[in-house]
Each structure stands twice: as structure tokens, then as C-alpha cells.
Amino acid sequence: MLRDITLGQYYQTDSVIHRLDPRVKLTATVCYIISLFIVDNIAGYLIAGLFLAMIIRLSKVPLKFMVRGMKSILFLLVIAVVFNLFLTPGEVVLTFWKLKITREGIRLACFMAIRLVFLIIGSSVMTLTTTPNNLTDGMEKLLGPLRHLKVPVHEISMMMSIALRFIPILLEETDKIMKAQIARGADFESGNLLKKAKSLVPLLVPLFISAFRRANDLAMAMEARCYRGGEHRTKMKPLIYQKRDRMAYGVLALYLAVCVAVGRILL
Amino acid sequence: MSIILDHVNYVYEAGTAMEFAALKDVSLTINEGEFIGLIGHTGSGKSTLVQHLNGLLVPTGGNIYYNGKDIHDKEYNKKELRSRVGLVFQYPEHQLFEIDVFSDVCFGPKNLGLDRKEVELRAYAALKQVGIEDEYFYQSPFDLSGGQKRRVAIAGVLAMKPDVLVLDEPTAGLDPKGRDEILDQIAGLREETGMTVILVSHSMEDVARYVGRIIVMNRGQVMFDDVPRAVFRHYRELEEVGLAAPQVTYIMQALRKSGLDVDTDLTTIEEAREEILRAVGK
Amino acid sequence: MEIIEAKDLVFEYIRRDEEGNVEGITCALDHVSLDVKQGDFVAILGHNGSGKSTFAKHINAILYPTEGTVWVDGKDTSREENLWEIRQEAGMVFQNPDNQIIGQVVEEDVGFGPENLGVPTKEIWERVEESLKAVGMYEFRKHSPNKLSGGQKQRVSIAGVIAMHPKCIVLDEPTAMLDPNGRKEVIRAVRALNDVEEITIILITHYMEEIIYANKVFVMERGKIAMEGTPREIFSRVEELKALRLDVPQVTLLSHELRKSGLAIPEGILTCEELVEALGHVARG
Known part of the structure; x- marks a missing residue:
């Protein structure tokens, strides 16, 4: 009954995504989350969705593993949707008793749901394709400079x-x-x-x-x-950037650029 | 007074990649007052099976009857069932939580909604049954030795006065002394109260001395179900599934092969000694 | 050459009650002296609380003697500067398989020790490969330890120790939480290390059938060495073993009983074949 939590569970298989440097995956996850908040139109979410779909495809992790992680946040999701749906002021479409549903509310609720779903799935991709050891190695290396500030x-x-x-x-x-x-x-x-x-x-x-x-x-x-x-x-698996990592950074930059462009221009 | 399992199936994580059939078409009758050894190696389904006996797991197929009533009937009182069929898990001392030994043993009967006096009487009797002396009653359960902790944990289930006591590997991790003490205590308890006892174990040698019936599980199915000596006759098949008959069985078989005319259906050292002495004519 | 030498080893600890007042002093090891030679397979037997685990922890410098000295490969364990060398030379495997695996993947766990020693990356990989092969777990190198059986987990733990290239391995009840299959797997792996790699083994256990392969056995009771000798010598003393409430293999016990009943059977029979042979002599003679 408690085994449904996917977050932090590594899915073992061999794929491009699995082989990527954890620093790339960490950076990409952070950037992806940011991108979800930059875009706020359907085209933008479509791009974010396609990007995620592509990554999932490449990772060879069965979709149901990602979806299983969703169960644990379903409650949060429902609350977020309900709040946005009923509490956003604007043009009224439907009225239930004292509750009003507005056009803006529907739009916000949908976006909020998409955002949360993408966010959870996006971060599950990272944890499913990276061993926690690898992940913490990546974090250690990325945050390495903080050592000079006496951060352990x-x-x-x-x-x-x-x-x-x-x-x-x-x-x-x-x-x-x-x-x-x-x-x-x-x-x-x-x-x-x-x-x-x-x-x-x-x-x-x-x-x-x-x-x-x-x-x-x-x-x-x-x-x-x-x-x-x-x-x-010393490290058994020291982190050294490969060609595929540099390419991944390239793809990521491109994706971010598109998101910014779509988010700003096509409102 | 009996438990009947009628074509019970249990599948873990059905419909996922991890789907695994832990029990396949298990049918058994457990009669009142029996002393049963349930044997199987890790993953054979024996732990899954015992969790069905008190309704903790619901079979994905088949029915379980306690005293003729289907325990998964809507009207059936599961809480009552759990007090009738006491289940002691593996490493039961890991479930101790109260401030002192006595209150921990009171937990079970208290949950049954009994009045305070009855709860305390039962706790006292249960602790006596497992041989815990008064001086330990108000100590923290965490300060006791490994063997004592386990006995307190068993008392915690006994205090519910079950008719059937199921113990899942009660000797795991104990040293030989602790193991013998626990097993002797359980055997004595059964004699005294006449309750049905099911001992889950992966050691034939441990249970052979005590039980009257052995059920061998393998890959979720009942492989053998008979009196010990009849089960040990299949020592070769047992070996194939990673179990072994007591060493005595092997000794007698080896002697037979070497030409000594001995009965091989023996389970204890005493029997073996008598038989060998008879065979060599002393 | 002696790899481990303990001389008049005493270990005491102070018991305190809940308020922190001293309740008493417990002497867990009471003047223990023993030597282990390079390449030996030594078994230490005893009940819980006999002091056997306390002794094991002294070899790895997890505990320090209250009195007396322990030398590992000639180095005094109580001297701070020897600490890391001793821990590298005398590896340790513990009882609970779940609580000693650090890595999330088998190979990463085996690499943990060499990483701590500062072994260069390339060599870590070589060591991990050879160690996993030595315990027969190489094909599981990419697996998660949580999915392995108890016996497999313990073999991974052993590989993790071998990868540090120790001279001796101390196994503190490695089979206590395993089923019979797992126990056999672990003992087989340990014997192979002793035979093939000539690593000194110190096996602490309360299962009698595991000590048959040792070339020396120590029985501990109340912090003292109660018996010592070869397995056969130890098993010849059935009455003493019974008094200590240790398990005697059924074949040894039966032989002992038959001998008591007047049959001419030698003491210290360890296997079925030996008993069959001895009874053969009796029947013919």
C-alpha cells in the first residue's frame, strides 16, 4: 500500500538519458521547471509537453512508472485545480449555488494542472533515470563552489x-x-x-x-x-562531460529559447 | 473450530510489471488443536499464506472460512477474527512500543475493548505463560535481552487469548539457546491450553521435534501435507526446492544403503539410536 | 606469521541508568588471548552476549581495549595513527545485510571502500569487477541491492570488503538473519576466499555446521575462551558443548549417544559417511 511512491526510485535500463551526466539532468530539470512558469499559453504547453514526451521516449522508462508517482500528489492537484477554478475573478461562465466558475478560472485551473503534472513527471524522469548516488554526485559537483563558503x-x-x-x-x-x-x-x-x-x-x-x-x-x-x-x-564514477552532454546542453538551450520566444511573442 | 482455505489465490501488484503470484490455488483444512509446521524457503508463499488466516490480506481468488463462516463476508467481524487467530510476525520485538513491558502486553486486550481489570489479568497471565518474571514487568521493553523481548512480544498476542496461534519464524536471529527456549515454551503452552499452533519456519530440524503435521510450501503451492515422517520420505524432492530433511533422515538412508537393515522413517536422535542398536544387535 | 594477536584483552563498559548514574561495570571480554595465523580460517562460536562480537569489533578498531593489546599485522589497534591501515587490512562484514550496503547499485556499493581509500578510478573498476566475480555476484552488478535475497546481499557486502584488498576478513554473524540457502551461499563464498585468495577468515557464528570448514575453533562464554581446537577436537567434547547449550550436529550427537550405549565408535564424527564407516566396522567386528 505504500509502495506507490515513485519519487526517488531508480528504474534500471540503458538509455541515452540514463547515460547523461547528472549535472546535465539536474540543470535540465531546473530549467524545465522554470520553463513551465515562463510559458502561459497553449502553444507553450504543447512545446513543453512534446519536449517531455521526447525525453520520456528516449529514457525507455515505461510511462506507467511516471504516472504512478502522480498518485501521491493527486490530492494536491485536486486542491490546486479547485482553488483556481472557483476563486479566480473574471467573466462568469457557470454558477453553482454560491460558487462561480469563470473563463479565467478554467484557463488557470487547466494550466495549473498541466504545470503540476509536467513538473512531477519531469522530476520523476530525473530520479527514474539517475541513481541517487549519481544524483548526489552531480549535486555535490554543481554545488562544489559553496564549499569555499564552509558549506559541507x-x-x-x-x-x-x-x-x-x-x-x-x-x-x-x-x-x-x-x-x-x-x-x-x-x-x-x-x-x-x-x-x-x-x-x-x-x-x-x-x-x-x-x-x-x-x-x-x-x-x-x-x-x-x-x-x-x-x-x-576518489570517485568510481567521476563526472566528465562527454559529447552527448554538450549536445544535451545545446538542446536544452534551444528549448529554453523557444519557450521564451513562444511565451513572449505568441500571447 | 477450524480454518478452511478453499482454492485461495493471491497475486501481488496485479496488472503491473511486478505482478507476482504468491499463492496458487491453495486448499487446506486446519483443525482444532493441531500443531502444524509450515515450511518453505524465502519467497515460497508461507508468510503470505499466514497473513490470510487473520484477514490481513484478502485473497485475489478463493475463500477462507473460520468456523464455517466466510471471513470476507460483509457482516463478518474482522476485529473479532484477529483476536481469535493471533498472528506473531517475524522479529515481533520490533513492534514493541510502550513505556514498560506490562503496558505493551496490555495493548492487544485493550484494543478488544475489555475492562481494565480483565485487560490486566490477561496481560499478567500471558507474561507468565511465556516465562517473564514479575521483576521485568515495569522495565522498558527495550532494555531486555533479545530472547526476552521476543517472548514479551509473543505475550502481546497471547493476551488476546487466541484460539489459533500463528508464529512466523519465531526463532529467526536467535542463538541456539534462545531458539530452544522459545520452541519449548510454545510446545508447553500448547499442551497447557490446547490451542491450535502453526509454526512457520524454514528449518525442518527445528519443527520436526514438535509438530504433528508438516505443510511444505513451494512457489505458492502446497507441495506436501502430511505427518513429519511421511514428508521426510521425500527428502530428495525437498532438497530440490532448497529444503532439507533433518540430518537423521540422511544418516538412516546412508546406513540402509550400506547394507544395514534399518527403518528409515525416523525423525529424532532417540529413535535413531534405538533403531541402530537394534540393527547391530546390541 | 600472526596476522592477529590479542594479549590479555579486557573490555569493560559502564552501564548507566536512565538518569545517567553508574549502575555497574560489565566485563564483556575477560583476559582473552589468541593468535590467528595468516591464511587461517578461524571460527569463533558462542551465544549472544558471550563477547564474540565485542572481540570482532576490536580487530577492526571500532572498539579499543580497556586493558591488554590487539595487534593486527603487527600494528597496535589502540594507536590512532594505525587506524586507517588497520581498517583497510582487516575488513568487516556485519549481521544485518540491509544496514551495511551504502550504494544504490551493487557495483557502486562495492566501489565505496576503494573510493574512501583514494584508489584511482581505473583501479576501482578493476577491483570491483574482480571482487564481484570472487563472490559470484558479477552478473548482478547493475542491480539495486533492495531486490536481492539476503544471501546475495551478504555476498555483496563481502565483495565490498574484498575490494579494499584486506589481509583478513572478520564476519560477525553474517548468516544469522538468512535462510538455509542464503547461509550456504555465504559460507561457500567465504570458503572460496580462504582457499583461492588465501585471505584470513574470522567467522563469528552460532551455527555449528558452519565451523566444520575452519582449521581452528574458539568457543567463547562469558567473555572468556571456553574451548579451543580443531573442529574435530571441539566436536569430540559433546557433553561440554551441551552444557554450553550449543548446537551439536545430529550426526555427531547420534554417534556420541551410540558410543555411550557401548558401541565402539570414535568421538568427533562430523559427517554421515564417517558414521556409516564406523558402524560398518562395528557390524563386521
Whole structure:
């Protein structure tokens, strides 16, 4: 029941997108998100959609994996759409009781939905095609200059990569503890909010204890394998830009240019 | 008083790339008072099977009856079922959460809506049943040794006074001493209360000493279902699926092959000793 | 040559109650002395709380002696400057397969140790390949560790240690959480390392059937070494093992019982074949 979260789950296959330098993918994801906010017309979203479709195609990741990640934000999506739909002032098209739907509202709600969907799918493409280790490597390298400002870049990226590795394990564990407590008659569903919150204690206490135990074990295992922070460390997979990475940057620049042009000119 | 599984199927993540049939057409009858060993290697479906017995998992096909009633009937009281069929998960000590041992054991009966006195009586009785002394009652469960923690966790289920007790690998990760203590305790408990016990394990040697019936699972299906000695006759097939009969079986088979006229249908060392002494004429 | 030498090793820790007041001192290791020779396969047996894991952690300089000394390859583990060399030379594999894999992909995890040692990139790849091949996990190099079985995960952990080119590997109950198949896989991999790569193995376990392959066995109880010898010598002392409530293989136990009943069967029988042979002599003679 908790395994539907795709974010942070790597999909293993071999594709151009998988082989791209994580820095390219990180930059591209950030740029793509920005582009979603630059454009605000149908042509623009069409371009953004086509671009995303092309990337997904190239990544060879089945579409259903991307869509599965959507389930977890469905609630957010519905709220965003409803708010935009009913609360945008403008030309009234429909009236339900006290709620008015305006032409602008429909337009904004649609755009908001598209934006959110693209945003989530766009970032899932990155996490599905990049191993978390690779991703944090990319982040470490991109943020490297911050080291001079005494930001512990290596440590942060190491923490993130470990967190990502343990998410699936802890989710599975949550599932198991929940079942075990249900077997002891626990009820996680009924009752008011306070009762529900209280019923989580038998779930959360064991979960935290387990997480601490794992953290302790892992720290010991890392030390035993000579881990001593970022210094003296070499990389098994050092990041070196290839021809395909430079090409990808080119494509990205082109895409951004088109988005700006479409967003500004064709309003 | 029985559990009947009628052509039960269970498919994980149906309709996805990860689709996996964990149970395929399993039909079983578990009678009152039986002591059953459910054996299979990791992924054979044994853990999935036991989660069906108290309705935690809903079969994707087939029916499960408890005392003649379909447990997935709309009117059926699942909570009541879960108190009748007590399920102890693997590493049950990982579910302890209360401030002291006694309150943790109270959790189950409290959820049944019993009054405080009854809850405490049951918790006390359950802790005694697993051999936890009074001095530990008000200690934090996290300060106990591994074997003690596990016994407290088992008491947590016993306190619900189940008619059927299902234990999923109760000895996993324990040392031989802890393992023997737990198994002896469970066997003693069964004798005392007459409840039905299902012991899930991947070790034949562990269960052979105790149970009266062995169910072997392989790839989601029931492979053998018989008294231990009859199951061990299939030691070659068992080996093929990554299980092994107790070493005694192999010894007797090897002796037979070497020309010594011995009965090979034996499960314990004592039986083997008597048989060998008889065969060599002492 | 001795790769590991412990002399009068004592390890004590202070127990505190919830307010942090000292409740007492527990002596986890009580004057333990033992030597391990280069290339040996040593098994340390004992119950939970017998001190065997505490001892293991001393070899890797995770714990330091309260009294006495441990030398790994001639280096004193309590001296700070030896720390990283000792951890490289004496690798360690722990009990829980999930809690020691750092990488999200098998090969990245195996590369973690060499990365920490500052090994050049090209050589890391070579080491990862040879290590994964040594434990038979090469074909899984691109897999996620979460999808592997327990035995496979432990083999990956072992590969991660081998990639650091250690002289000895300490395995702290590597099979305690595995099923029989997984246990066999891991023990097979460990034996191969000892036979083929001549890496010194220190296997800590409570499963008797795993120590048959060792050339030396130590049994620990209450922080002390209670028994030591070859597996056959240890298994000859059935009554002592039973008193320590350790598991004796059924064949050894049966032979012992038959001997007690007056049959002329030698002590310390380890396999079915040996018993068949011994009984053959009895039947004929």
C-alpha cells in the first residue's frame, strides 16, 4: 500500500538519458521547471509537453512508472485545480449555488494542472533515470563552489544519498509494523483526528527505533570501510562531460529559447 | 473450530510489471488443536499464506472460512477474527512500543475493548505463560535481552487469548539457546491450553521435534501435507526446492544403503539410536 | 606469521541508568588471548552476549581495549595513527545485510571502500569487477541491492570488503538473519576466499555446521575462551558443548549417544559417511 511512491526510485535500463551526466539532468530539470512558469499559453504547453514526451521516449522508462508517482500528489492537484477554478475573478461562465466558475478560472485551473503534472513527471524522469548516488554526485559537483563558503557539500550529498537508499526499506518496514499492530487489534482508520493521531504511536515508536538502529549500524559499517568524509576520496564514477552532454546542453538551450520566444511573442 | 482455505489465490501488484503470484490455488483444512509446521524457503508463499488466516490480506481468488463462516463476508467481524487467530510476525520485538513491558502486553486486550481489570489479568497471565518474571514487568521493553523481548512480544498476542496461534519464524536471529527456549515454551503452552499452533519456519530440524503435521510450501503451492515422517520420505524432492530433511533422515538412508537393515522413517536422535542398536544387535 | 594477536584483552563498559548514574561495570571480554595465523580460517562460536562480537569489533578498531593489546599485522589497534591501515587490512562484514550496503547499485556499493581509500578510478573498476566475480555476484552488478535475497546481499557486502584488498576478513554473524540457502551461499563464498585468495577468515557464528570448514575453533562464554581446537577436537567434547547449550550436529550427537550405549565408535564424527564407516566396522567386528 505504500509502495506507490515513485519519487526517488531508480528504474534500471540503458538509455541515452540514463547515460547523461547528472549535472546535465539536474540543470535540465531546473530549467524545465522554470520553463513551465515562463510559458502561459497553449502553444507553450504543447512545446513543453512534446519536449517531455521526447525525453520520456528516449529514457525507455515505461510511462506507467511516471504516472504512478502522480498518485501521491493527486490530492494536491485536486486542491490546486479547485482553488483556481472557483476563486479566480473574471467573466462568469457557470454558477453553482454560491460558487462561480469563470473563463479565467478554467484557463488557470487547466494550466495549473498541466504545470503540476509536467513538473512531477519531469522530476520523476530525473530520479527514474539517475541513481541517487549519481544524483548526489552531480549535486555535490554543481554545488562544489559553496564549499569555499564552509558549506559541507560532500556531507550533505552523502546524507541525501543514504536517505534515498533507506526510503524503500523504511516504507516496507512501516507496512510490516502496521500489519503487526493491526493483528494486535490496532485501528488506524476510524475515530476523529485526535484518536487517529494517538493510534499512530504504536506505529511511529517502533519505526523510529528501527531507523535509529539502522543508522547506528550503517555508521559503523561505513567507518569499518574507511569512510572519513570527503577528503582523500576518489570517485568510481567521476563526472566528465562527454559529447552527448554538450549536445544535451545545446538542446536544452534551444528549448529554453523557444519557450521564451513562444511565451513572449505568441500571447 | 477450524480454518478452511478453499482454492485461495493471491497475486501481488496485479496488472503491473511486478505482478507476482504468491499463492496458487491453495486448499487446506486446519483443525482444532493441531500443531502444524509450515515450511518453505524465502519467497515460497508461507508468510503470505499466514497473513490470510487473520484477514490481513484478502485473497485475489478463493475463500477462507473460520468456523464455517466466510471471513470476507460483509457482516463478518474482522476485529473479532484477529483476536481469535493471533498472528506473531517475524522479529515481533520490533513492534514493541510502550513505556514498560506490562503496558505493551496490555495493548492487544485493550484494543478488544475489555475492562481494565480483565485487560490486566490477561496481560499478567500471558507474561507468565511465556516465562517473564514479575521483576521485568515495569522495565522498558527495550532494555531486555533479545530472547526476552521476543517472548514479551509473543505475550502481546497471547493476551488476546487466541484460539489459533500463528508464529512466523519465531526463532529467526536467535542463538541456539534462545531458539530452544522459545520452541519449548510454545510446545508447553500448547499442551497447557490446547490451542491450535502453526509454526512457520524454514528449518525442518527445528519443527520436526514438535509438530504433528508438516505443510511444505513451494512457489505458492502446497507441495506436501502430511505427518513429519511421511514428508521426510521425500527428502530428495525437498532438497530440490532448497529444503532439507533433518540430518537423521540422511544418516538412516546412508546406513540402509550400506547394507544395514534399518527403518528409515525416523525423525529424532532417540529413535535413531534405538533403531541402530537394534540393527547391530546390541 | 600472526596476522592477529590479542594479549590479555579486557573490555569493560559502564552501564548507566536512565538518569545517567553508574549502575555497574560489565566485563564483556575477560583476559582473552589468541593468535590467528595468516591464511587461517578461524571460527569463533558462542551465544549472544558471550563477547564474540565485542572481540570482532576490536580487530577492526571500532572498539579499543580497556586493558591488554590487539595487534593486527603487527600494528597496535589502540594507536590512532594505525587506524586507517588497520581498517583497510582487516575488513568487516556485519549481521544485518540491509544496514551495511551504502550504494544504490551493487557495483557502486562495492566501489565505496576503494573510493574512501583514494584508489584511482581505473583501479576501482578493476577491483570491483574482480571482487564481484570472487563472490559470484558479477552478473548482478547493475542491480539495486533492495531486490536481492539476503544471501546475495551478504555476498555483496563481502565483495565490498574484498575490494579494499584486506589481509583478513572478520564476519560477525553474517548468516544469522538468512535462510538455509542464503547461509550456504555465504559460507561457500567465504570458503572460496580462504582457499583461492588465501585471505584470513574470522567467522563469528552460532551455527555449528558452519565451523566444520575452519582449521581452528574458539568457543567463547562469558567473555572468556571456553574451548579451543580443531573442529574435530571441539566436536569430540559433546557433553561440554551441551552444557554450553550449543548446537551439536545430529550426526555427531547420534554417534556420541551410540558410543555411550557401548558401541565402539570414535568421538568427533562430523559427517554421515564417517558414521556409516564406523558402524560398518562395528557390524563386521
